[in-house]
Amino acid sequence: MRELKYAILGLVKSQPLTGYDITKSFNDSLSKFWDARHSQIYPELKRLVDEGMLEFKVTIQGERLEKKLYTITERGKEEFANWLGTDEELAATPKDAFRMRLYFGENLTKPELVDLYKGQLEKLKQRISTLEKRIEEIGRVPALKTDDFPEYLLIMGGIYRDRASIEWLKFCIEATDCTELIDVEDY
Amino acid sequence: MRELKYAILGLVKSQPLTGYDITKSFNDSLSKFWDARHSQIYPELKRLVDEGMLEFKVTIQGERLEKKLYTITERGKEEFANWLGTDEELAATPKDAFRMRLYFGENLTKPELVDLYKGQLEKLKQRISTLEKRIEEIGRVPALKTDDFPEYLLIMGGIYRDRASIEWLKFCIEATDCTELIDVEDY
DNA sequence: TTCTTCATGTAAACGGTTACATGATTCG
C-alpha cells in the first residue's frame, strides 16, 4: 500500500521536482496508471521528507515566490528499487459501474440497453482515437530508454484494453440479441 | 456516486435478502464488478431504510436468532430504474501498480524485468483458466433471462480483459527486447 | 490591468478496509 509514495519517488529519482511539477505529471503521462491531486501530494511530500526519503531546497522564483525543489536521498533510492522489483498479486478487479448495469440488464428495455451499448462503444472509439493520435505524435516506435518510451508502452496498453472492451461489448450485443439494432461494423 | 447503494437495490429488487445474503453475493458473482464487506453493507442498509428505499421484517431463525429480511420499496425501485438507464462517462483509468512498475522499468535490470513479466503472465493465465472453468460449469451459452446469464456475460468480460492484458504484455516483451528470455508461446 | 499559470498549503467529507465484538445454529 501507500503506492503514491512510489510514484513520487520514481518521478523525483530522475530529476529534482517541485510539488507543482509532480502534480502536473499526474495529469499528463502518469494518469495512464495513477493520479493524485495536489492536496494529496503536498502532505505526502512532507511525510517522505520526515521519513528521510526526500530532501528539499527552497529556491526563489522571480522576486520572492518560494518553491521547494525535492531531491531523492540514498534511503529513498533503496526503498524505491526495493519496491520496483517485487512481483505482486494481480490487482483486484476494479469496481465497474457499467458492468454492474449490464449485470442488472434484465431490468432494462431493449432500447435502453441498446443506448447503453452505443454510448459505451462511442466513448471507447473516441478514446482509442485519442490514444492513437498520441502514438502518431510520438512517431511510431521510440527507442528503448528514450523519454517517450515508457509512455508509449502505457498508451499501447490503453489501446489494447479499450479494443478488448469493444470486442467484449460486441459479444454482449450478440448474446443479448441486439445485433440488428446496432451497426457493430462501425467499431 | 454511492454506487454500493445501487448494487444493493439491484440485488434486493429480485428477492428479499438479509445483510448476510448480500455480503455473500459480493463474494461470489458480484465480485466481477463490485465488492464490499459486511462492515460497509450493514450501515448502507440502515441508510437505505432511512431514505425509504428499503424496508425490513425481522424473522426468527431456529429458537431466537434474529435476522432482517430486506425488501425494496416503490421509491427504491424508481431510484434503481432511474440509475440503471443512465449512460455515464467512461470510468477513469484505474490505478495500476503493475503499469507503474513498467513505466519506471528503465530502473530495472533485464532479469528483474523478465521476472515481472513472467509473474504477471502466469497469474493472468491462471485466472483465465479459472474463468474458463466457470464457463464450462455453467454449460456453454445460458439462455437470455436465465439466472446464469448475467454472470456469464461478466465472466466473458473478464476473459476478454485478461487475454488483452496478455497480448499487451507480449507486445511489451517484444518492445523491451526480452523475447529470447521468455517463452511467449506458453501464453 | 486582468487573466492564466505557478506555487503551496489545510479542512471536511467520503468510500472502503481492517479489526473489534457478540452470539446463535448447524453439521460432523
Next chain:
DNA sequence: CGAATCATGTAACCGTTTACATGAAGAA
C-alpha cells in the same frame, strides 16, 4: 463437543476527493 457457518453490528484508520484559502509571476 467442537468447528464452521449464520447473523449483525461498531470503531479506527487510510487513501482519496472536494472545497477552502492565499498569494506571486508572467503573458496578453
